[in-house]
Amino acid sequence: xxxxxxxxxxxxxxxxxxxxxxxxxxxxxxxxxxxxxxxxxxxxxxxxxxxxxxxxxxxxxxxxxxxxxxxxxxxxxxxxxxxxxxxxxxxxxxxxxxxxxxxxxxxxxxxxxxxxxxxxxxxxxxxxxxxxxxxxxxxxxxxxxxxxxxxxxxxxxxxxxxxxxxxxxxxxxxxxxxxxxxxxxxxxxxxxxxxxxxxxxxxxxxxxxxxxxxxxxxxxxxxxxxxxxxxxxxxxxxxxxxxxxxxxxxxxxxxxxxxxxxxxxxxxxxxxxxxxxxxxxxxxxxxxxxxxxxxxxxxxxxxxxxxxxxxxxxxxxxxxxxxxxxxxxxxxxxxxxxxxxxxxxxxxxxxxxxxxxxxxxxxxxxxxxxxxxxxxxxxxxxxxxxxxxxxxxxxxxxxxxxxxxxxxxxxxxxxxxxxxxxxxxxxxxxxxxxxxxxxxxxxxxxxxxxxxxxxxxxxxxxxxxxxxxxxxxxxxxxxxxxxxxxxxxxxxxxxxxxx
Amino acid sequence: xxxxxxxxxxxxxxxxxxxxxxxxxxxxxxxxxxxxxxxxxxxxxxxxxxxxxxxxxxxxxxxxxxxxxxxxxxxxxxxxxxxxxxxxxxxxxxxxxxxxxxxxxxxxxxxxxxxxxxxxxxxxxxxxxxxxxxxxxxxxxxxxxxxxxxxxxxxxxxxxxxxxxxxxxxxxxxxxxxxxxxxxxxxxxxxxxxxxxxxxxxxxxxxxxxxxxxxxxxxxxxxxxxxxxxxxxxxxxxxxxxxxxxxxxxxxxxxxxxxxxxxxxxxxxxxxxxxxxxxxxxxxxxxxxxxxxxxxxxxxxxxxxxxxxxxxxxxxxxxxxxxxxxxxxxxxxxxxxxxxxxxxxxxxxxxxxxxxxxxxxxxxxxxxxxxxxxxxxxxxxxxxxxxxxxxxxxxxxxxxxxxxxxxxxxxxxxxxxxxxxxxxxxxxxxxxxxxxxxxxxxxxxxxxxx
Numbered sequence: 001x002x003x004x005x006x007x008x009x010x011x012x013x014x015x016x017x018x019x020x021x022x023x024x025x026x027x028x029x030x031x032x033x034x035x036x037x038x039x040x041x042x043x044x045x046x047x048x049x050x051x052x053x054x055x056x057x058x059x060x061x062x063x064x065x066x067x068x069x070x071x072x073x074x075x076x077x078x079x080x081x082x083x084x085x086x087x088x089x090x091x092x093x094x095x096x097x098x099x100x101x102x103x104x105x106x107x108x109x110x111x112x113x114x115x116x117x118x119x120x121x122x123x124x125x126x127x128x129x130x131x132x133x134x135x136x137x138x139x140x141x142x143x144x145x146x147x148x149x150x151x152x153x154x155x156x157x158x159x160x161x162x163x164x165x166x167x168x169x170x171x172x173x174x175x176x177x178x179x180x181x182x183x184x185x186x187x188x189x190x191x192x193x194x195x196x197x198x199x200x201x202x203x204x205x206x207x208x209x210x211x212x213x214x215x216x217x218x219x220x221x222x223x224x225x226x227x228x229x230x231x232x233x234x235x236x237x238x239x240x241x242x243x244x245x246x247x248x249x250x251x252x253x254x255x256x257x258x259x260x261x262x263x264x265x266x267x268x269x270x271x272x273x274x275x276x277x278x279x280x281x282x283x284x285x286x287x288x289x290x291x292x293x294x295x296x297x298x299x300x301x302x303x304x305x306x307x308x309x310x311x312x313x314x315x316x317x318x319x320x321x322x323x324x325x326x327x328x329x330x331x332x333x334x335x336x337x338x339x340x341x342x343x344x345x346x347x348x349x350x351x352x353x354x355x356x357x358x359x360x361x362x363x364x365x366x367x368x369x370x371x372x373x374x375x376x377x378x379x380x381x382x383x384x385x386x387x388x389x390x391x392x393x394x395x396x397x398x399x400x401x402x403x404x405x406x407x408x409x410x411x412x413x414x415x416x417x418x419x420x421x422x423x424x425x426x427x428x429x430x431x432x433x434x435x436x437x438x439x440x441x442x443x444x445x446x447x448x449x450x451x452x453x454x455x456x457x458x459x460x461x462x463x464x465x466x467x468x469x470x471x472x473x474x475x476x477x478x479x480x481x482x483x484x485x486x487x488x489x490x491x492x493x494x495x496x497x498x499x
Numbered sequence: 500x501x502x503x504x505x506x507x508x509x510x511x512x513x514x515x516x517x518x519x520x521x522x523x524x525x526x527x528x529x530x531x532x533x534x535x536x537x538x539x540x541x542x543x544x545x546x547x548x549x550x551x552x553x554x555x556x557x558x559x560x561x562x563x564x565x566x567x568x569x570x571x572x573x574x575x576x577x578x579x580x581x582x583x584x585x586x587x588x589x590x591x592x593x594x595x596x597x598x599x600x601x602x603x604x605x606x607x608x609x610x611x612x613x614x615x616x617x618x619x620x621x622x623x624x625x626x627x628x629x630x631x632x633x634x635x636x637x638x639x640x641x642x643x644x645x646x647x648x649x650x651x652x653x654x655x656x657x658x659x660x661x662x663x664x665x666x667x668x669x670x671x672x673x674x675x676x677x678x679x680x681x682x683x684x685x686x687x688x689x690x691x692x693x694x695x696x697x698x699x700x701x702x703x704x705x706x707x708x709x710x711x712x713x714x715x716x717x718x719x720x721x722x723x724x725x726x727x728x729x730x731x732x733x734x735x736x737x738x739x740x741x742x743x744x745x746x747x748x749x750x751x752x753x754x755x756x757x758x759x760x761x762x763x764x765x766x767x768x769x770x771x772x773x774x775x776x777x778x779x780x781x782x783x784x785x786x787x788x789x790x791x792x793x794x795x796x797x798x799x800x801x802x803x804x805x806x807x808x809x810x811x812x813x814x815x816x817x818x819x820x821x822x823x824x825x826x827x828x829x830x831x832x833x834x835x836x837x838x839x840x841x842x843x844x845x846x847x848x849x850x851x852x853x854x855x856x857x858x859x860x861x862x863x864x865x866x867x868x869x870x871x872x873x874x875x876x877x878x879x880x881x882x883x884x885x886x887x888x889x890x891x892x893x894x895x896x897x898x899x900x901x902x903x904x905x906x907x908x909x910x911x912x913x914x915x916x917x918x919x920x921x922x923x924x925x926x927x928x929x930x931x932x933x934x935x936x937x938x939x940x941x942x943x944x945x946x947x948x949x
Contacts, residue, residue: 041740042736047587047588047592047596047626047630048626048629049626050622050625051622052622053601053620079547079549080881082878082881082882121803121808121812124801125801125802128800128801128803128871129867130874131874131875150881177815180840181811184840187770187771187841188666188771188818191666192665296768298768299664300659300663300664301656301659301660301663332603333594333595341656342653343649345648345649345651345653345656347653347656347660348656348659348661370656400598403598406620407603410618413552413886413887414885415885
């Protein structure tokens with residue numbers, strides 16, 4: 001199957017039961033329509049104008065806690081008999097130090113490889129037999145064990161989930177399996193130009209010593225060195241009820257689900273010591289723009305990443321930045337996509353992203369462009385990155401704001417959508433009125449706000465430019481652009497020697 | 500795409516929590532109304548007020564299988580052109596108007612069909628219907644050679660990005676060529692070949708629209724936070740002036756069968772060799788199709804599946820293994836795909852795969868293997884009910900069922916295909932459809948360094 005759009009980011013409406021109905025405008029047109037004969041053409045000279053936006057009814061978040069103080073956030077959603085239960089631990093890769101890059105990711109992967117009285121195969125068999133989905137994964141700021149299950153099997157699945165989260169056994173032979181699996185994945189990452197571009201960009205921004213400069217899975221070197229005790233001690237340091245929360249979304253009620261959660265998680269006690277905290281060093285912005293080329297001989301496209309360190313999730317400029325990025329590179333009609341794809345046809349899709357984390361994550365503009373248009377694409381990228389520093393016209397601003405605000409209900413449609421929203425609220429300490437004031441905060445953003453944050457956070461003259469492509473074809477024309485000094489990196493520079 | 504098309508539904512009250520083994524099928528209800536306009540457009544309406552959104556989902560019953568061999572990729576290129584404006588919508592306005600109303604859209608093309616969706620807040624439903632009807636009725640009013648050129652370049656870059664520059668990306672197009680003889684409509688890839696994309700002309704686009712984009716060759720699902728009576732009136736208002744078109748002539752599909760083993764090895768910019776074994780299998784919803792979904796699970800679904808357990812877990816000679824029944828309308832293909840770990844060979848993998856395949860052909864799978872698969876399939880039917888719009892959302896599934904079976908609510912029938920299976924059915928399907936001496940064997944190996 002081939003798809004029109006490369007970036008298929010879908011935020012879709014979903015709120016609990018509300019019958020908003022069609023408003024007066026539609027009713028009026030209905031009357032009009034019924035008076036037309038079936039074969040008579042309607043007036044197509046103007047597009048129909050939408051009526052008043054339907055009321056946004058946000059899901060109600062019930063905030064409870066278990067007897068050991070573990071918070072439980074519950075949203076009832078009764079359309080489909082499924083439920084999502086996530087145990088969220090409020091620490092991830094960002095707290096790793098020195099030679100331990102990758103320990104959070106490997107620890108999470110090991111949770112399912114033996115827990116309670118069950119082996120890895122027994123856990124998988126039990127979960128698959130229930131028609132459930134159970135996974136454990138870590139990001140920079142959190143680690144989560146996530147269960148998605150038909151509600152009829154919830155009571156059978158939760159105790160298995162609790163074993164995995166609270167009683168992992170970390171068998172040595174399973175660690176060896178995971179290690180080989182990961183070393184091979186790290187080897188395979190070298191095949192994928194998009195993966196190379198992402199890793200190179202992070203490395204260039206933060207350097208190899210900063211946690212954000214190395215992929216969450218770590219390196220071959222660290223992966224080879226981990227022992228069972230590394231995982232056990234990392235696990236013990238972050239898996240604590242005073243460093244966690246439960247999120248439940250689906251076809252359950254509090255009365256039904258809380259006793260189940262209490263018996264599975266209520267006896268969990270914190271180990272001695274205190275919660276861990278991340279301490280990431282600050283990074284200086286470069287004085288001049290630099291171009292980094294990673295050679296991929298024969299590649300039909302060049303993977304491009306352009307940008308620098310952006311903002312943390314706690315930025316007071318969150319809402320103006322959302323509007324800015326929507327207009328620059330998030331929506332289909334955004335400037336980058338419209339220019340590089342629709343006007344020039346250099347790419348299947350161009351975009352930009354503010355990756356917001358607890359500390360300032362990267363901002364980047366990105367595209368895969370055809371090899372013989374690489375330098376032309378760089379020129380167009382910088383045209384748009386510089387252009388967005390000027391005031392955004394009113395029509396474009398309104399479109400960007402509407403695109404975010406009017407689609408907001410879509411972020412609350414399915415159990416997975418809602419639980420993701422709640423996870424963010426917990427991990428980043430979003431205020432209680434965050435969801436209910438979101439739309440009005442977007443609507444309040446002005447053209448001056450957008451220009452102010454563009455000028456504050458986008459510095460095209462000092463951006464890092466990463467290009468992964470066929471060096472002998474692309475380098476001479478990039479050189480001729482005089483964007484800045486060119487440095488050459490190899491895949492080994494980025495991922496280390498082949499494992 | 501596997502089981503791209505499937506069910507619909509809403510399920511009654513959920514059962515109480517209980518410590519019980521996986522249970523019986525759930526009660527299923529799907530409410531819809533349907534009607535056909537005088538121009539032949541079939542319309543299905545489905546109400547779901549859980550969120551204040553509506554979706555307009557359109558399937559045109561044409562895919563790459565209708566292309567001429569010298570114009571491969573045209574159905575998909577055409578799909579891109581459907582967003583470039585129409586008689587009363589200037590270039591760019593389709594997306595600009597939708598975004599300004601909080602809408603979003605996308606489309607996809609397969610061998611058999613092209614599907615489009617527009618998701619909007621429910622107050623913007625009429626805008627979505629206007630845009631959908633305008634391109635169905637008046638696309639050619641604004642279509643120019645320049646428009647075709649612009650999306651031709653985009654589609655070529657889609658081909659580069661998704662196939663040529665992606666590790667192992669050239670494998671699937673190659674498998675199609677090996678499985679189906681020249682001239683068979685599944686021989687060429689949906690994305691098309693570069694020279695054909697270069698050759699596609701404005702006239703080809705015009706002809707394609709006139710031949711395949713008549714309202715009688717489409718079905719429209721409008722679903723979500725809608726009032727059926729008012730929505731019907733809006734559909735009649737905006738789609739009734741779309742002109743009647745010709746019926747596409749029926750196709751005659753040459754019968755296909757593999758009579759021997761066909762082997763091929765190709766090189767790619769990858770570190771590790773990967774093996775693809777492929778067979779021609781029964782079409783979507785034909786006898787054998789559901790059985791082969793379960794065969795795929797028994798072989799490679801989850802850690803306890805036979806191939807994963809041996810190749811990846813126990814022997815650790817493979818990095819990954821997968822199996823799937825790729826269902827399509829004219830013929831399906833069943834594939835087993837495995838990647839060798841460093842230091843191991845494709846021959847080692849193939850030996851184990853064939854041992855397990857032959858074992859499944861000799862002995863029934865266990866009752867637990869079958870139940871485990873069926874429970875997961877049943878759960879997936881629920882999961883597909885969670886979203887209304889978009890690819891694989893409820894509206895898309897309704898359209899898929901209608902397109903393939905004539906029944907918008909084929910959920911129960913679809914699920915019952917699986918529930919009727921016994922271990923001996925699974926063995927019989929593995930024996931009948933997956934012979935080791937009649938199949939395609941493709942190896943993608945690392946290219947030699949100069």
